[in-house]
Amino acid sequence: MKLPFAESYKIKVVESIRRSTRGEREEWIKNAKYNLFNLKSDQVFIDLLTDSGTGAMSDKQWAALMEGDESYAGASSYYRLKDAIHDITGFEYFLPTHQGRAAENVLFSTLVKEGDIIPGNSHFDTTKGHIEFRKAHAVDCTIDEAFHTELDHPFKGNIDLEKLENVLKKYPRKQVPMIIVTVTCNTSGGQPVSIENMRGVRKLADKYGIPVFFDSARFAENAYFIKLREEEFKDKTIREIVREMFSYADGMTMSSKKDAIVNMGGFIGFRHKEHFEAATMYNILFEGFITYGGMSGRDMNALAQGLYEGTGFHYLETRINQVAYLGKQLRDYGIPVQYPFGGHAIFVDAKRFLPNIPKEQYIAQTLAVELYIEGGVRAVEIGTLLADRDPDTRENRYPELELVRLAIPRRVYTNNHMDYVAAALINVYDRRDKITKGLRIVKEAPILRHFTVELEKI
Numbered sequence: 001m002k003l004p005f006a007e008s009y010k011i012k013v014v015e016s017i018r019r020s021t022r023g024e025r026e027e028w029i030k031n032a033k034y035n036l037f038n039l040k041s042d043q044v045f046i047d048l049l050t051d052s053g054t055g056a057m058s059d060k061q062w063a064a065l066m067e068g069d070e071s072y073a074g075a076s077s078y079y080r081l082k083d084a085i086h087d088i089t090g091f092e093y094f095l096p097t098h099q100g101r102a103a104e105n106v107l108f109s110t111l112v113k114e115g116d117i118i119p120g121n122s123h124f125d126t127t128k129g130h131i132e133f134r135k136a137h138a139v140d141c142t143i144d145e146a147f148h149t150e151l152d153h154p155f156k157g158n159i160d161l162e163k164l165e166n167v168l169k170k171y172p173r174k175q176v177p178m179i180i181v182t183v184t185c186n187t188s189g190g191q192p193v194s195i196e197n198m199r200g201v202r203k204l205a206d207k208y209g210i211p212v213f214f215d216s217a218r219f220a221e222n223a224y225f226i227k228l229r230e231e232e233f234k235d236k237t238i239r240e241i242v243r244e245m246f247s248y249a250d251g252m253t254m255s256s257k258k259d260a261i262v263n264m265g266g267f268i269g270f271r272h273k274e275h276f277e278a279a280t281m282y283n284i285l286f287e288g289f290i291t292y293g294g295m296s297g298r299d300m301n302a303l304a305q306g307l308y309e310g311t312g313f314h315y316l317e318t319r320i321n322q323v324a325y326l327g328k329q330l331r332d333y334g335i336p337v338q339y340p341f342g343g344h345a346i347f348v349d350a351k352r353f354l355p356n357i358p359k360e361q362y363i364a365q366t367l368a369v370e371l372y373i374e375g376g377v378r379a380v381e382i383g384t385l386l387a388d389r390d391p392d393t394r395e396n397r398y399p400e401l402e403l404v405r406l407a408i409p410r411r412v413y414t415n416n417h418m419d420y421v422a423a424a425l426i427n428v429y430d431r432r433d434k435i436t437k438g439l440r441i442v443k444e445a446p447i448l449r450h451f452t453v454e455l456e457k458i
């Protein structure tokens, strides 16, 4: 008998979660203004809002916390983290930050000015937010295949090199401070970018003299997909692939809350001393002195350990298989989901799930609310609310895809929990014809509105 797949860890500490009633949930979500970010966590049974900072640290990470050096300057924890980052990514210089968007804030303060153009593959929401806050523009150059949810393509996070070159030809070099490659591409469904594509981007970047930065929150999951899907790398280790990936970048921003499996933290990696030195002032201004930048010593220790654990093959195999385990159940039932499955989440195609809801009524948000009411499962909208309004016209931007993301925290839930999530979504699917009315906005913020938006049922 072929041995079944099993998790590459066992459980040492547990945390209780509570199942609520449907009546309770209807009341709670109404009081939360139909915004799942407004729910209290104890009103949620299975929390798939995000895989960010929600992972379970290992015994070794908890042990590393105890050894944290809280010296203001020159802490040993800083050097431990610096060595780990250099070892894993190859970057010589780095600045710690309190999370990923803080890394973006520091880097963009250094390099981005009003009117700039920043091409990339479906920039993440905080990335786009930081670009537009500076009155610059993010230009999406993702391959068209990414927007067909059922189309089988091994690297749907890839940049369309023709689209990229058109942008680089159109604008003068001084107006394009960087190209951003997001690995894996969160917004288009946790989809990976191939090494071949990174090489192509590098070549264009060199031709036009523009630096490349990787938005690297899920770089390890990206490397795992490269190992599985890109022939040249099938015999390489994850860490060898990671080094190869970053060899095509001039630097990286990192949300350590994702693939480094810590609850808080981030950093910027730099290849060039000039970039590092220019960013140092902003890091001190916004985050803290360069040897802690928004992180305590113990947190830097846990992060250094997490970088190694997050790039272990067996850990990644467990993780990606759990995501696929959920995805397969939904797909087998006929629920429209992004395929191939992404690294950190399953993305449900809400437009095809709820064809009766017009786009003006926030299709994906409507589905996320229904899933919560059905089973106490908290997912998140990746659709019109997330896309924000156009900064110039203030009109809603309707993205090609209306997705509900079921993000799986790292090392937290079992496959029984995945069975429960699948059953809840299947129940909503079975009654989808009766869901004919969506939501309308009562109150919203000008940028990153999805976090605080207030809605009501139509």
Ligand SMILES: *Cc1c(COP(=O)(O)O)cnc(C)c1O
Binding pocket: 052, 099, 100, 101, 102, 124, 126, 127, 182, 186, 215, 216, 217, 218, 254, 255, 256, 257, 258, 265, 266
């Ligand atoms: C999470 C994330 C960020 C922002 O990081 P935070 O730690 O949440 O501030 C940036 N880019 C990508 C691709 C992310 O997934």
